Amino acid sequence: MSLPLEVPTRQLIVQKFGGSSVADAAGIKRVAQRVVDTQRAGNEVVVVVSAMGDTTDELLDLAGEVAESAPAREMDMLLSAGERISMALLAMAINGLGAHAQSFTGSQAGMITDGIHGKARIIDVDPHRVRTALDKGNIAIVAGFQGMSRESNDITTLGRGGSDTTAVALAAALNADVCEIYTDVDGVYTADPRVVASAKKIDTISSEEMLELAASGAKILHLRCVEYARRFGVPLHVRSSFSQHEGTWVLPSPEDKSTVSEGVALEQPIISGVAHDRSEAKVTVVGVPDIPGKAAEIFQVIADAHSNIDMIVQNVSTHGRGATDISFTLPIVEGADALTALKAAQDRIGFEDIEYNAEIGKLSLIGAGMRSHPGVSATFFRALSDAGINIDMISTSEIRISVVTRADLLDDAVRAIHSAFGLDAETEATVYGGTGR
Amino acid sequence: MSLPLEVPTRQLIVQKFGGSSVADAAGIKRVAQRVVDTQRAGNEVVVVVSAMGDTTDELLDLAGEVAESAPAREMDMLLSAGERISMALLAMAINGLGAHAQSFTGSQAGMITDGIHGKARIIDVDPHRVRTALDKGNIAIVAGFQGMSRESNDITTLGRGGSDTTAVALAAALNADVCEIYTDVDGVYTADPRVVASAKKIDTISSEEMLELAASGAKILHLRCVEYARRFGVPLHVRSSFSQHEGTWVLPSPEDKSTVSEGVALEQPIISGVAHDRSEAKVTVVGVPDIPGKAAEIFQVIADAHSNIDMIVQNVSTHGRGATDISFTLPIVEGADALTALKAAQDRIGFEDIEYNAEIGKLSLIGAGMRSHPGVSATFFRALSDAGINIDMISTSEIRISVVTRADLLDDAVRAIHSAFGLDAETEATVYGGTGR
Numbered sequence: 001m002s003l004p005l006e007v008p009t010r011q012l013i014v015q016k017f018g019g020s021s022v023a024d025a026a027g028i029k030r031v032a033q034r035v036v037d038t039q040r041a042g043n044e045v046v047v048v049v050s051a052m053g054d055t056t057d058e059l060l061d062l063a064g065e066v067a068e069s070a071p072a073r074e075m076d077m078l079l080s081a082g083e084r085i086s087m088a089l090l091a092m093a094i095n096g097l098g099a100h101a102q103s104f105t106g107s108q109a110g111m112i113t114d115g116i117h118g119k120a121r122i123i124d125v126d127p128h129r130v131r132t133a134l135d136k137g138n139i140a141i142v143a144g145f146q147g148m149s150r151e152s153n154d155i156t157t158l159g160r161g162g163s164d165t166t167a168v169a170l171a172a173a174l175n176a177d178v179c180e181i182y183t184d185v186d187g188v189y190t191a192d193p194r195v196v197a198s199a200k201k202i203d204t205i206s207s208e209e210m211l212e213l214a215a216s217g218a219k220i221l222h223l224r225c226v227e228y229a230r231r232f233g234v235p236l237h238v239r240s241s242f243s244q245h246e247g248t249w250v251l252p253s254p255e256d257k258s259t260v261s262e263g264v265a266l267e268q269p270i271i272s273g274v275a276h277d278r279s280e281a282k283v284t285v286v287g288v289p290d291i292p293g294k295a296a297e298i299f300q301v302i303a304d305a306h307s308n309i310d311m312i313v314q315n316v317s318t319h320g321r322g323a324t325d326i327s328f329t330l331p332i333v334e335g336a337d338a339l340t341a342l343k344a345a346q347d348r349i350g351f352e353d354i355e356y357n358a359e360i361g362k363l364s365l366i367g368a369g370m371r372s373h374p375g376v377s378a379t380f381f382r383a384l385s386d387a388g389i390n391i392d393m394i395s396t397s398e399i400r401i402s403v404v405t406r407a408d409l410l411d412d413a414v415r416a417i418h419s420a421f422g423l424d425a426e427t428e429a430t431v432y433g434g435t436g437r
Numbered sequence: 438m439s440l441p442l443e444v445p446t447r448q449l450i451v452q453k454f455g456g457s458s459v460a461d462a463a464g465i466k467r468v469a470q471r472v473v474d475t476q477r478a479g480n481e482v483v484v485v486v487s488a489m490g491d492t493t494d495e496l497l498d499l500a501g502e503v504a505e506s507a508p509a510r511e512m513d514m515l516l517s518a519g520e521r522i523s524m525a526l527l528a529m530a531i532n533g534l535g536a537h538a539q540s541f542t543g544s545q546a547g548m549i550t551d552g553i554h555g556k557a558r559i560i561d562v563d564p565h566r567v568r569t570a571l572d573k574g575n576i577a578i579v580a581g582f583q584g585m586s587r588e589s590n591d592i593t594t595l596g597r598g599g600s601d602t603t604a605v606a607l608a609a610a611l612n613a614d615v616c617e618i619y620t621d622v623d624g625v626y627t628a629d630p631r632v633v634a635s636a637k638k639i640d641t642i643s644s645e646e647m648l649e650l651a652a653s654g655a656k657i658l659h660l661r662c663v664e665y666a667r668r669f670g671v672p673l674h675v676r677s678s679f680s681q682h683e684g685t686w687v688l689p690s691p692e693d694k695s696t697v698s699e700g701v702a703l704e705q706p707i708i709s710g711v712a713h714d715r716s717e718a719k720v721t722v723v724g725v726p727d728i729p730g731k732a733a734e735i736f737q738v739i740a741d742a743h744s745n746i747d748m749i750v751q752n753v754s755t756h757g758r759g760a761t762d763i764s765f766t767l768p769i770v771e772g773a774d775a776l777t778a779l780k781a782a783q784d785r786i787g788f789e790d791i792e793y794n795a796e797i798g799k800l801s802l803i804g805a806g807m808r809s810h811p812g813v814s815a816t817f818f819r820a821l822s823d824a825g826i827n828i829d830m831i832s833t834s835e836i837r838i839s840v841v842t843r844a845d846l847l848d849d850a851v852r853a854i855h856s857a858f859g860l861d862a863e864t865e866a867t868v869y870g871g872t873g874r
Contacts, residue, residue, distance in 0.1 A: 025502035032503070059522065065462035066469070066526050067533030074532070077540050078525035081518040085496065088515035089503050095511070096504030103514050108590070129590075153545070153566075 011177040012134070013038060016048040016144065016167035021182055021241040022086050023053030031182075031241065032093035035139055039099060044134045046174065047101075048144045048167040049090055051082025072117030076146070076157045080106070083143030083163075091141050101139040104129060106146035107155065110173075111166060113147035119159030120147055122166075122228075125173035142170060161222025168225050172232035179234050181221065182241035187248030188213070188220055190273040190423040195411050199418065200425035202272060204249045207236075209272045209368050212400045216364030217277025226250065270369030270376065271421045276414050277362040278407060280310060281335045282392070284327040285342065287352025295326055297349050298342070305341035307334040311362075311395040311402065323352070327393060329404065332358050360392065361410030364402040365417055371398050383420035389413045448614040449571070450475060453485040453581065453604035458619055458678040459523050460490030468619075468678065469530035472576060476536055481571045483611065484538075485581045485604040486527055488519025509554030513583070513594045517543070520580035520600075528578050538576040541566060543583035544592065547610075548603060550584035556596030557584055559603075559665075562610035571611075579607060598659025605662050609669035616671050618658065619678035624685030625650070625657055627710040627860040632848050636855065637862035639709060641686045644673075646709045646805050649837045653801030654714025663687065707806030707813065708858045713851050714799040715844060717747060718772045719829070721764040722779065724789025732763055734786050735779070742778035744771040748799070748832040748839065760789070764830060766841065769795050797829065798847030801839040802854055808835050820857035826850045 015035060022028050031047075039045045059078050063070050070078075087103040094101035110126030133140040144163025147156050158165055164181055171179035188210070189199040205213075207230035214223040220238060229236050230252055239247025288294050295314065302309055312328045330338055335356060342354055370376040380401055384391060389412060393404040405413050418424060452472060459465050468484075476482045496515050500507050507515075524540040531538035547563030570577040581600025586593050595602055601618055608616035625647070626636040642650075644667035651660040657675060666673050667689055676684025725731050732751065739746055749765045767775055772793065779791055807813040817838055821828060826849060830841040842850050855861060 025499060028503050062462060062522070062526055063529055066465050066530040069533070070529040071532050074525045074528040074538075074540060077528070078522060081521040081525075084518040084521065085499070085515060088511045088518075089499055091511040091514070092500055092507040093503040095508050096506070101511075103511060105514075 010042050010044070012044040012046070012174060014046045014048065014167050014171040014174070014176045014179045015182060016163060016180065017050070017182045017241060018163065018184075019050040019053050019056070019086075020184055022049055022090065025089075028052075028086070028089050028093050029096075032090060032097055034241070035090075035101075036094055036097045036099045039139055046130060046134070046140045046142060046170060046176070047090065048142050048163055048170065049083060049086045050144050050163040051079075052086045052089075055082040055085065073154055076117045076155050079157055080143070080146045080155050083145060087141045087143050091139075094139055094141075099139060100137065101141055102133045103141040103143070104133075105143050106166065107148035109140075109142040109170065111142075111147035111169065112150050113156045113158070115149040115151050115154070115156065117154075117156055120149065120156035122147060122158070122169050123150060125169050127170055127173050130170065131174065142166065161224045164222050164225035165228055168228045168232070168234050168236070171234045172228070176234070178237050179229065180237045180239060181225075182239060183220060184240065184242070185220065186240045186243065186245055187238050188218070188250070188273070190271075190425075191414055191418045192218070192276065195276065195414050196274070196418045196424075198424035200423060202248045203246070204251055205272050206368055207250050207252050209366050209399060210236075210250045212364070212366040212397065213273055213275050216275035216366065216400065216402060217279070217362060218273070218275040221250070270373050271365060271367035271423065273366055273423070274414055274417050274421075275364045275366065276410055277364075278410065279331055279333075280329040280360065280362055280404075281332045281356060281358040282327055282329050282360050282404060283335070283338065283342075284325055284355040284357075285351050285353075286325050286355060287323045288326055289350050290322050290324050294349060294351075297345070298326060298351075301341050301345045301349075302328075302330070302338050305334070305337045307331070307338040311393050311404065313393045313395075329360070329362070329393070359407040360404050361407045361413070362402055362404050363410060363413050363417065364400055365421070366400050368399045370401075377401060379420055380417065383416045384413060387412055387416035389416070447479050447481065449481045449483070449611055451483045451485065451604050451608040451611070451613045451616045452619060453600060453617065454487070454619045454678060455600065455621075456487040456490050456493070456523075457621055459486055459527065462526075465489075465523070465526050465530050466533075469527060469534055471678070472527075472538075473531055473534045473536045476576055483567060483571070483577045483579060483607060483613070484527065485579050485600055485607065486520060486523045487581050487600040488516075489523045489526075492519040492522065510591055513554045513592050516594055517580070517583045517592050520582055524578045524580050528576075531576055531578075536576060537574065538578055539570045540578040540580070541570075542580050543603065544585035546577075546579040546607065548579075548584035548606065549587050550593045550595070552586040552588050552591070552593065554591075554593055557586065557593035559584060559595070559606050560587060562606050564607055564610050567607065568611065579603065598661045601659050601662035602665055605665045605669070605671050605673070608671045609665070613671070615674050616666065617674045617676060618662075619676060620657060621677065621679070622657065623677045623680065623682055624675050625655070625687070625710070627708075627862075628851055628855045629655070629713065632713065632851050633711070633855045633861075635861035636710075637860060639685050640683070641688055642709050643805055644687050644689050646803050646836060647673075647687045649801070649803040649834065650710060650712050653712035653803065653837065653839060654716070654799060655710070655712040658687070707810050708802060708804035708860065710803055710860070711851055711855050711858075712801045712803065713847055714801075715847065716768055716770075717766040717797065717799055718769045718793060718795040719764055719766050719797050719841060720772070720775065720779075721762055721792040721794075722788050722790075723762050723792060724760045725763055726787050727759050727761050731786060731788075734782070735763060735788075736765075738778050738782045738786075739765075739767070739775050742771070742774045744768070744775040748830050748841065750830045750832075766797070766799065766830070796844045797841050798844045798850070799839055799841050800847060800850050800854065801837055802858070803837050805836045807838075814838060816857055817854065820853045821850060824849055824853035826853070 091101040091103040112124040113120035130140045144166040191199040233252040236250035310329045528538040528540040549561040550557035567577040581603040628636040670689040673687035
C-alpha cells in the first residue's frame, strides 16, 4: 500500500515588508531568510520593501536644513533614495544566502503613476522586467512607495500606505496567488490589542469589511491598499514578520473564504471587529440659516480648503424658527485650515458661531453579518448605555455603526462593545514594535 | 566721449562638485549660492554632484553587514542612492534661493554606459532632458558617477573619477563653453603643495601635459576625465569651491591658451610641474631565459591577472650568458594577484625567482617644452645626483621623465627637482580638506 505523494502547488507570492522589518542589517538578514525559505518551498517570490526604519525621517531632516520648503518633485527624488538602499541591501543579503535576487526601482518595475508628487496614484503597471527576473529563477525585489510619472517621466512617490499599494498593484498585474503584508502584529484583530487585551485575531475577513475597518481607524492596512485589492480581486494575507503563524486573510469576496482553509466555517460571523480613531475633531457650525443650499455652501468652503469630512449630523433646530446647527468631523491636522476658511465665509453664509472640539473619539463596529441581523443596533446602544457612555454623533452603513464619544471614554467604549458582541478571546494578544510607511 | 558697454557673453557652464563640497547642509547651501550666482551672471548652468561626504562609506559598511560579498549590479543600485540624495538636496537649496533647479539621475540625464558594473564606461550621452530644463531657464543638477547600461537598462556606476567624467561627458554632449571642476585646492600646482611648500599654481596647462601629470600620480584630476576632455575638446577649469579665484585651465590644444586670458604668455613654459606617486610597487623577475618571446609570456600572465603595468625595464644580463632580469611597476593593490599568477607560471616560463618591493616612489617631470629643450634630462639627473638620490628605474616620453627611487627619499627628490627647474614660488600654497569620488 502506498500513500499518494502530496505535490505542493507552485505559487506566485508577493511579500511586502515595512520599514520596521528592515530597520537594520539584522532585520534585513531575517527578512532575506524568510524570502529565501519561501522560494525554496517551491514558489516564485516578489518582495516589496519600504525604506529602512528611520531613513525617511533622516532625509526629511536634511531637506529641512537646506531649505525652508522643497519642490515636490525634488522631495520625491530625495525620498525615493530610501527604498533604493533597502532593496539593494536585501538583494545582497538574499544573494549571501545562496539564492539569486535582483532589485528594481518603482520605475524599473513599471509602476506608472500620475504626476501628483508626494501622493501619486498608480495608473498602470507594466512588470515585464519583474516577470523576466522570475522566469530566470530569480527573486525580484521592488521598491515600494515609488513610481514614475507618465507625463514627465519624473520619479513620484505614492504617499501614505504607498508600499502596501505597490505590493497589491504588483500582485494584481502579475496575477499573484497572494499578496502577503508583513507587519509587527500577527494579523487583524477584533479590536486594537493595546486597548482590548482579550482581542482575537481574525482568521478571514472580506475586503468589504476590511475596507470599513481601515476607514474607521484600524491602522493595520491602509484604506487605499484594501480598495485596490478588492477592485482587482487580490487575496491579502496580513501576518507577522516575527513568527511563522498564519495571520489574517482578507478576501475579495465572501465565497473565497472557503478556498483558504477547510477549517473555516462557511457561515460568516455577524461581527468582524471594533475599530477606534482619535485622529478626528468635531466642528459645529452654530445658527445656520434654515434656507436650502446653506449646508452645501458650508461643505463647499470645507472642500475648497482641501479637508476631508467624515461624519455629518444636522441637529434639530434649538434656536427657534429659522436656524439650525450642523456638526461634522474631520482629521485634526486639517482643522486649522477648515476653521480659517469657515470664518472667512461667516458673513456671506450668515451663521452665528463655530465650535471646535478635538477631544473626541470615534468607535466603529463592523460586520457584514449585521445586514441581516436587526438586533445589532439595539445590543450596541444598550452596551454603551450600560457603560455610562454618552453618544455625540452617530453614522451607519449597511455593515458598520460608528459613534463619536468623549475622547477619555473611548477605550472603555471599545471594551464594552467588544465584550457585548462576544469577541473576547481567552488568551491575550501579543503586540510588537512600530509601523513603517 | 562714451565708453563702449561690455556685454557679458552668455555661456553654458558645467560645474562639478565633489563629495567634500557637499558633505553637509552648510556645504550644500554654499554650493547652491555659487551655482545661483553663476546663473544670475547670465549663464546657463549644469551642475554635477557626487554623494555627500561619508555617504558612500556608510553604504559600503551596510553592505558589508548584510552579506560577505555583493553582486556588482546590486552594489551599483545601492551606491547610486548617494548622488540621488545630494542632488535632490542641492536642487532644494537652489530653489530656496529663489532660482529654479531640477535634478536628474544619470539615467535621466542620458548617461548610457556599457554593462560593466562598478567601472562602467560611457558609450553615449543623450542629454535632451537636461537641455530642455536649461531651455526653460532652470538649473540642471545631474548625479555624477552613474549611468544606465545600454543592454540591460540596469543602473551602473563609473568607478574612480566617475563624477569628473560625468561632468566632462555632459559638457561635451551639450557643447558647453567650459567644464569647471571644483576641488579643495586652488588649481593644479607645479608639485603637491603638501610636499613642496613653494609649489606654484599653474594658470594654464595643455591637456596633453595634464594627462601625463594625472598618469604620473597627480591626484587632482583623474586620468580618465582628462582623456575624455582632450578627445572631445572640452576646456576644463580646475578651481576651489572655497574661493572665487581663477584656478587652472586645462586646454585641449596649446593654441587655445591665448583665448583664455590676454595676460597668459603665448610661449609655453618648458616645464609644467612635478608629480609623485607612492601607490606602485616594483616586481623583478630574476633569471629569465634570454629567448625571444619570454618577456611577452611574462606580460601576458600579468595581463591575465588584470594588472596594469606602468614602467618596464629589462636589465642588462648579470647572470652570465642566456638569462636576464625584467623589472616592472604596478599598483600595490594589484601586487598580490600578479605575484600569485607569476608563481603559477614559473616552471612554464623558466625564470629563477621573483622579487617584490612596495617601498618605492615614482617622480615625474612633465613639460611639453622639453621636446625642444635637450638640456632638461641633464639638469634633471644632475639635481637628483646632487641631492644624493639613487635612481632605480627610468622611463621617458616626449614630454615626461619618470624615475623610481626609494620611497623614503621621494619627498626630497620632488623638492630637489622642483627647485632645479625654477618652479618655486615666493609664497606658500594653501591646502584645504580631503577629496571625493
